Amino acid sequence: MLSLNNITKDYVVGDSTVQALRGVSIDFRENEFVSILGQSGCGKTTLLNIIGGLDRYTSGDLNINGKSTKDFKDADWDSYRNHSIGFVFQSYNLIPHQTVLANVELALTLSGVSKGDRRKRAVEALQQVGLGDQLNKKPNQMSGGQMQRVAIARALVNDPDILLADEPTGALDTETSVQIMEILKKISKNKLIIMVTHNPELAEQYSSRIIRLLDGKVTDDTDPFKAEIKKDKKTAQEKKAERKKLKTSMNFLTALSLSRNNLMTKKARTLLTSFAGSIGIIGIALILSISNGVQIYIDQVQSDTLSTFPLTIEKTTTSLSEIMDSMAEARDAEPEHGMDKVYSQNRMAQMINTLMQETKVNDLEKFKTFLDNNDEIKKLTTDIKYSYATKLNVFKADTSDGVYQVNPSQVLLDMGYLSDTQMMGMSMGGSMGMGSMDVWSEMLDNDDLIKAQYDVVAGHMPENYNEVVLIVDKHNEINDYILYSLGLLDSTEINGIVRRAVMGEDVQLKNEQHSYTYDELLDLDFMVVPTTDFYRKNGAIWEDMQEDEAYMTDVVNNGLKVSVVGIIRPNEDATATSLNGGIAYKHELMEYLVNKVKDSEIIKDQQASPDIDVFSGLKFKPENADAEEEEKTSDENPTSAETADSTQADKTDILAGLTDEQKAALMQGQKPEGMSDDDFAAIMSQMPTEVPAAAEQPQLTDEQLAALMAGQLPEGMTEEEAAALMAQGGTQQQMSELTDMGMDAMSGLDMDAMKNGGNGGFMGGMTDQQKEFLASLTDEQLAMMQNMITESAKTNADALANSGKYSTSTYDANMMTLGYATLESPSGINIYPKDFAAKERIVDIIDEYNKEADESSKIEYTDIVGKMMSSVTSIINAISYVLIAFVAISLIVSSIMIGIITYISVLERTKEIGILRSIGASKRDISRVFNAETAIVGFVAGILGVGISYLLTIPINMIIAHLTTVPMRASIPVAAAILLVAISILLTLVAGLFPSRIAAKKDPVIALRTE
Structure with missing residues (x-):
């Protein structure tokens, strides 16, 4: 039921106010067809808009089903228009870019009706007005009458209580107008229809009630009705719930x-x-x-670079950054002298002192535990690689032509470029030393990074610890150094090549390019042998059997077989690669070797007797042994010069009757055949030499030795003394000085060839005077010199120094020689950050670790790349x-x-x-x-x-x-x-x-x- 009570509507136009409605009071029945007539400007459309909620009245009240609208908010009016009112306009007011069906559905969409129900009701409404077959047409494709029917269908689709029609036939011809009016009359049987029209004939013909307006007032009502307004007794909460239920919203x-x-x-x-x-x-x-x-x-670039230059942490390390900072501070310090002279900068002693102070031993076992338990570092790194003291000994699997070691590489030794001692230094050099000369390198344990840097050109990547890959360069080539190292090229053609070249020989290598099929390279096998297998137990002593060809052949044949299963090549996009070339193996191979060495019998023997040298059977020298020995000697031998002279005289008498063979045996630390044990003990207790005693022969200074070796008369020495020294070949000390001049490669050289100017690797660094001096030596003197240079002679000399009482080695040195390590205690850690930002964060984490750690557990690391590309x-x-x-x-x-x-x-x-x-x-x-x-x-x-x-x-x-x-x-x-x-x-x-x-x-x- 709709009731208007004294409704007024004023419009402000400029400075004046226009009254459109002046106290209109009308009550409407629930279902009737009401026509409102009046001349233009009388307020008909204004009244219709107020009833429809499109416009707001100035005063009065509009009651809807007994509910006053004075307190209606915008949402209430929106809900009222959507659920209670249906509009039919003279100009149809259809949305042109929507289909007929979409135009009709629109009201239902605002009501929140589901899509399926919405479509069904819209179709029914269109069928009701006779347009069931025009659903998908656009309004501009229809006639005026059809568009007005669509407007009526839209007005009816939400089943409103009131239908408002504003001149619904104003734009239609007579016939179509009659059709529209018939539709409206039919609808009025169940609904209230209020129509504004200028056509009194249509109003009288179809309306059940006619209301006339003039100047904003009701002048006539053909069928007035006075409604009994009942107060809405719903509670505020019920009203709120009802408003919420009827609330409209367009999604x-x-x-x-x-x-x-x-x-x-x-x-x-x-x-x-x-x-x-x-x-x-x-x-x-x-x-x-x-x-x-x-x-x-x-x-x-960062990933590739950092895969080549990781953060490096060695067990024994030096903080280069601290040294550089210290030197920089010294450089920037203001001098305390004047500017009238040139002064020296005393940097060498300072650098050495700083170097000694900054050298420390890292507790890598504790730090490894920290890394293993730190999830953040694992996310910041591509890999963390642990290195161990265990040496990777690899041999050619084929021993038919003898044993050939491929790792550590023997190529430089075969060439005569390095000595055994230097080769050992290379293999022990670590990541910052000469270890890169080896052609076997460990792969990063990061498959994604390896795949990003390398393409597999044949075979597959290693999957097991005994599988390796061969690395070729971007041109599918392999350096011939690698080929010699792996035994693919015959190394005999390069034996002594450097020595021969230095001596002026015409040395040439075949400049022939070799080629290998993928199948040939994938057929390569190698044998890996733990260092501990080089030693054989003989009674209580372990002997080094590396010079025993038969023994080494058996050891190699029983080693771990390692096969080449793939060939990889750096891809075009890789700016740097993590592998140096040659053979790459998985970390599991090193773990296998570490465990193999750790479980070996010789290691267990050494661990069971930590104070006994397993190689000599002698005790290791205690730290305070020198002081005790000196005190004991002082107590037991109070005499000095007489005792020494007597002992020297006895020794000279014994030496006088020896043959050359006995002297040679004696100089090698062996008891000559036919000599008694007492005489041998007496000789071994002193320095073995054929020259006069030290008291009778002057000791040379460095300057005197240099002059003597240059064939000049040393200052402070007579010609007779110099001649005697030249004739005898010098004292043992002088022979050692000669060795220190760079001739330690003499071991194993041909004596005759050496005296006649051969063996260029040895003779190349000598002056003519030094060569003449060497040629003047007797065979016995030359042999003595050779034996002193060999490792066994050095060991014997050390043994003589402590009278054969203690071993010249130590427990730690023996364990290092055998390559002992545990997986929990690495000798080095390489941390590979993902990028420079990750590297900086890792550095921060290490610094945080150092802050919380005690002094002995703090870590010194080497950042090789530094901030090269960080900016x-x-x-x-x-x-x-x-x-x-x-x-x-x-x-x-x-x-x-x-x-x-x-x-x-x-x-x-x-x-x-x-x-x-x-x-x-x-x-x-x-x-x-x-x-x-x-x-x-x-x-x-x-x-x-x-x-x-x-x-x-x-x-x-x-x-x-x-x-x-x-x-x-x-x-x-x-x-x-x-x-x-x-x-x-x-x-x-x-x-x-x-x-x-x-x-x-x-x-x-x-x-x-x-x-």
Whole structure:
């Protein structure tokens, strides 16, 4: 039931007020056909709009089913229009870009009706007005009468209580008008129909009640009705629940549908608008693509570089950074002297002192436990590699031509370039020494990184600890040094080549390029032998059997067989590689060796007797042994000169009767045949020499020795003394001095050849005078010199120094010689960060570890790469940000343009705004419609921008590839592309906020009048 009580409506026009309605009071029945007649300007349409909730009365009250509307809010009026009112307009007011079915469904959409039920009810409403076969037509494809029927169907679809018709036949011909009136009359049997018309004939023919208005007042009512208004007895909570239930809302999908259909009617303009909006997106996308390509390249360089130069932590290490800082401080210090002279900088002693102070032993066992339990470091690294003191001894599997060791490489020794002692230094040099001369290297335990750096050209990557891969360079070539080391080339052709070249021989290697099929290389097998297998137990002593060919052949044949299962090659995009070439093996192989050595019998023997040398059977020398021996000697032998002279005389008498063979045996530390044990003990207790005693022969200074070796008379020495020294070949000390001059490679040389100028590797560093002196030596003197240089002679000399009482080795030295290690206590740790940022974080973590650790547990590390490229990323990012800032200006400009175009769209769709408001759309719904339109434009602009940018990266990459050799490729990350589309939508939404707010605030009555 509808009741109007003294309704007035005033309009303010300029400085004056116009009264459209002046106290109108009318009650309406629930179902009747009421026509309101009157001349133009009498207030008919105003009254209809107030009844329909499109306009607000100035005073009075409008009661709906006994409920006053004085306190209605916008949401209440929206719900009232949607659920209780149906509008039929003279100009139909259909949305042109929607189909007939969509126009009718719209009211149901605002009511929250499901899609299936919505469609069913809309079809029924259209069938009711005779348009069941016109569902998918657009309004502009229909006649006026058909469009008015669609308007009636839309008004009826939500089953309203009241149907308001404003001149429904005003734009129709007579026949069509009659059809529309018949439809309305039929509907009036169940609903209240209020029609405003200028046609009294139609009103009298079809209406059940006619009300006449004049100057805003009711002048006549053919069938007045006075309703009994009952007060609404519902509680406030019940009223609130009812309002919430009837609340209308347009979901965003519906708003998108309305806007999409509207934009599709203006395809060209929409596309141009979107393209304009995409210009800024294109600029940013291209900058991001290039920046991303550069960043990917930098990341790859970082990853590859750091896979070659990791953070290195050795068991015994020196902090180079501390030394450099100390030296820098000394360099920058202000001098305390004047400027009148040139002064020396005493840096050597300072550097040595600093070096000694900064050298420390790292507790790697404790630090390894820390690394194993630190999840953050694991995420920051590509790998953490642990190295051990255990040596990787590898031999050719084929021993038919004898035993050939391929690792550590023997090539430089075969060439005569290095001695055994230097080779040992190389193999023990560690990561910072000469160990890189070996051709076997351990792979990183990171399959992804290895796959990123290398391509498998044959076979497959190693899967087991006894499988290895051969590494070739990018041209599928292998360095011939590696081929000699692996025994693929005959090493006999390079034996002594350096010595011979130094002596002036015409030495040439065959300049022949060899080739191997993949199958030949994949057929290679090697044998890995633990160092402990080189020794055989003989009673209580372990003997080194490396010179026993038969024994070593058996050991090699029973070693671990390791097979080449793949051939890998650095790929084109790798800027650095983690492997040096040759053979690469898995970390599990080293773990196997560590455990094999640890479980060996010789190691267990040495561990069971930590104070006994397993190689000599002698005790290791205690730390205080020298002091005790000196005290004991002082107590037991108080005499000095007489005792020494007597002992020397006895020794001279014994030596006088020896043959040359006995002397040679004696000089090698062996008891000569026919000599008694007492005589041998007496001789061995003193320095064995054929020259006069030290008391009778002067000891030479360095300057005297240098003069003597140069064939000159030393200062302070007579010609007779110099001649005696030259004749005897010098004292043992002088022979050692000669050895220190670089002739320790003499071991194993041919004596005759050496005296006659052969053996160039030995003779090459000598002057003519030194060569003449060497040629003047007797065979016995030369033999003595040779034996002193060998390792056994040195050992014997050390044994003589402590009278054969203690071993010259130590427990730790023996364990190192045997390669003993445990997996828990590495000798070195290499940490491979993912990038420089990760490296800096790892450094921070190590620093935090050092802060909490005690002094003995703190870690010193070596950062080889340092900050070589750490600033590159920052520079690239800074450049990208600046460029993006410039391009963002164009993005903002295009967004403003989209806002302007959206405002134009608001003006164009003003009538649509009125239509939507008439069927119950709220201000928020109207705003949502235009926000949806700007979102669609922004989405299309983003997609266009990203799509065009992807296409533009193709010629950009072609240009980069043509102009540079850097393997950098511009590419837009997927995440960045999605983000750019989102940014485009966001910016257009922001740009459309103002126009959408304007649209929402439009007066629906004025909007409906817009053409």
